[in-house]
Amino acid sequence: MRRINFANKRHMADSKVNDILVFLSVVDTGSFASGGKAFGLSRSTAGKAVARLEDRYGVRLLNRTTRAISLTEDGQRLYHKGQAIQAAIAKADTSMAGADGIPSGTLRIAAADALGRRILMPVVRKFQQEWPQVRFEISFSDTVSHIIKDGFDLAVRVGVNSPDVSLISRTLMTDGPVLCASPAYLKDREAPKNIEHLSTHDLLQFSSVGQRQVWALQDASGFWSNASGRVPLRLDSAEALREAALAGMGIALLPGILVKDDLDAGSLMQVLPDIETGEVPIVALYPHKRFLEPRVRQFIDMLAADMSARR
Template sequence: MDKFHAMQVFTRVVEANSFSRASDSLNLPRGSVTRIVKDLEAFLKIRLLNRTTRSLSLTSEGAAYYERCVRILSEVEQAEGELTTDTRTPRGKLRVDMSGALGKLVVVPALDDFQARFSDIDLSIGFGDRFVDLVQEGIDCVIRVGALGDSTLVARRIGTYHLVTVASPGYLERRGTPRSPDDLEQHVAVNYVSSRTGRAINLNFIVDGERVNIRMRSRLAINDGDAHIQCAIKGLGLVQVPRLLALPYLASGELVEVLPDFRPPSLPISAVYPHSRHLSPPVRAFVDWVAELFAACPGVSADTGMELPPDSPVRARQVSIA
């Protein structure tokens, strides 16, 4: 038995949570994948996986062995990479996924530079904020905004997403300009609905070093970033949007920033990838490139002091339309 190959197959089965999906990603017959794992269990004299017709789960011994396999495989790949860094050009197919705003406004305009630097990488980009299963969907890397919860993935901080509260001049003329979050009782918001949760996201502000979460009544909810900002331009209410999206409208005067002394907390931008991909030359090349790109972009570069730690105090209240 090729123990190194068996470890690769076993980790792929765990990450895919399926023998069939693992066989597809490894380009091996399903029977071969099953046999390799069984042979590995026989060699180790332990059961690594609990199998039923509908589910697959790790035994306690299997979980410990999986963690060791991931570290060993990563160290081998790192050693190989260090020996060939100077001579090997990143090549192959690379699938990434990111939000539409980041992709269309920052990444796509710079793709000519990426292709000039990495002409041997075939890049496929998907846009959206939905939850994706990287292993099952064959995605090598995702760029995500906000806190991350899946500890089985590798994450690298590559930027900061700055938000801004805005309204149209016409709306402010009708309703008045709020000077503090307490003034929002006289105002209406256009809610943004998260594609991941299906829920409206409340307005957030930093007040005296604390995060204040305000739930406003709203007559309108939108789940698309471009449509959300167009609603603000039309004077339909206050919105909190990425500064990246708002910049051209702030410059033209179609939108006005409100409550600039109580800006929303900034959000981290992370590159996220499975353990098995984190030393892949194409992934490393793309993440390094996009981190460099974000560092030069005003809307997603280093934070401006408006970011709060995840455990910062949160005050929540609801305001209604007068």
């Protein structure tokens, strides 16, 4: 097997480095279309960049099928060497941010809708007061985004610890979900006395592509069971579920941090308060980089400090 001469300086010309970075992006995102998109390139242009590398080194870097791509042994070697190049470029970018690593540029964030707004926006305001040179682009959605493929620097999610080894997961806080309903609903229907009684009630549950909420509840004896009942409404938005509960449409299991003000105001009432609903992590997910941009690192630290103060 022919060895790739990574030390040859002619391979390190700008165009060749760019080809390697495109190659890394194709591998990270899993497709030529998405890998090229990260650099403003078409699918075919990204494919040509990888083909130039294969011609240059005289080896095949990727196994290609109609459904997926995977690294060959030589591709793995180039990928790991390319990551070192990428890290060096990221380090140079960091140094250019200032001697103290002053945050600057655009920070792209994907966040869970209602909870993200409540958690994120106060921190965004505070961060921009401290670092006005940072701009934000934020997508609020309860549909889980592909962070690298969609070009995000950071995602804030509820109960999602990604198995993707290219992502780092940092728990910001844990939150206890609350079974709740409006006073009007509980007045019209007999309030449930135990988990089994939920089977006679209307349950409002979360559901989206690849996700369907299951109510795992623990009774006073320590026995865990999945609650069942009539489910007249499934929604892909926690905020919409909250509004449905406020409107008296049924019982919902919602993040405690989302309904705290409603419970305090009496517009929602806790159902089965002695039942244990478990704890759900609120996590920050971001690409695995040796050198994290100052704007990303500083924002995660500020967000974590804010979450810690809420506990």
